[in-house]
Amino acid sequence: xxxxxxxMHLSANKSYEVQRTNNFEIVIADLGDDARTIxxxxxxxPAPTQGNSPISLSYQNANVKVAGQRDLSDFSLxxxxxxxxxxxxxxxxxxxxxxxxxxxxxxxxxxxxKSATLYEYSPDGSYVRTWKLVGVWPSNVDYGNFSYDSGGxxxxxxxxxxxxxxxx
Numbered sequence: 001x002x003x004x005x006x007x008m009h010l011s012a013n014k015s016y017e018v019q020r021t022n023n024f025e026i027v028i029a030d031l032g033d034d035a036r037t038i039x040x041x042x043x044x045x046p047a048p049t050q051g052n053s054p055i056s057l058s059y060q061n062a063n064v065k066v067a068g069q070r071d072l073s074d075f076s077l078x079x080x081x082x083x084x085x086x087x088x089x090x091x092x093x094x095x096x097x098x099x100x101x102x103x104x105x106x107x108x109x110x111x112x113x114k115s116a117t118l119y120e121y122s123p124d125g126s127y128v129r130t131w132k133l134v135g136v137w138p139s140n141v142d143y144g145n146f147s148y149d150s151g152g153x154x155x156x157x158x159x160x161x162x163x164x165x166x167x168x
Contacts, residue, residue: 019128023121026077028136030114034090041079041087043155045118048131048165049073074139074161081144081154088143091156095138112137113163135163 026045028035055068081087097112099105118131140159 017122019120020123023123023125023128025119025121026116027119028114028116031090031094037082037085037087037090038079041082041085042077043080044076044078046075047118048075048133048162050165072162072165074159075133077158077160079156079158081156088156091138091141091158095141095158098137098139109137116160130168131165132168133160133162133165136160 024045025039026042027039031038050070050072052070053068054065057064057066079087079091094112094114097107099107113135114137116133116136118133120128120130122128137160138158139161142157142159144154144156146154
């Protein structure tokens with residue numbers, strides 16, 4: 001069955017194109033006009049990591065395992081700090097809706113939890129697949145470093161807590 005297939009088959013057949021890591025876009029809903037700014041500033045975002053913790057059931061001399069609670073890892077969203085679009089300000093405002101350091105108040109989950117969509121594209125830019133992320137909120141923000149030793153772009157890393165992630 002596979003006798004005529006080789007590595008050339010992968011590159012010469014549209015059925016076997018690899019998904020590239022740089023053909024994606026993450027869009028966070030309910031950030032208003034700021035959603036597009038964040039999407040354009042993204043430099044990295046991981047695909048969901050999820051699993052189920054096993055539950056061991058014992059009876060006499062035997063053990064079996066069944067699926068327990070779902071485990072969904074937090075995500076690290078990395079963005080470039082665009083001065084003119086004030087990415088730092090957008091992220092700071094969203095994070096302040098979770099916890100305001102001036103007043104010490106925790107915000108309402110209905111106000112700070114957002115939905116997001118991870119779009120994956122083919123090499124020609126056509127749509128391929130999507131992941132839906134529900135209950136997304138910034139649980140930690142690392143505003144990056146300043147350094148006189150380099151002239152590189154400053155990056156901000158946001159740890160996003162997520163309630164649900166599923167592929168559509």
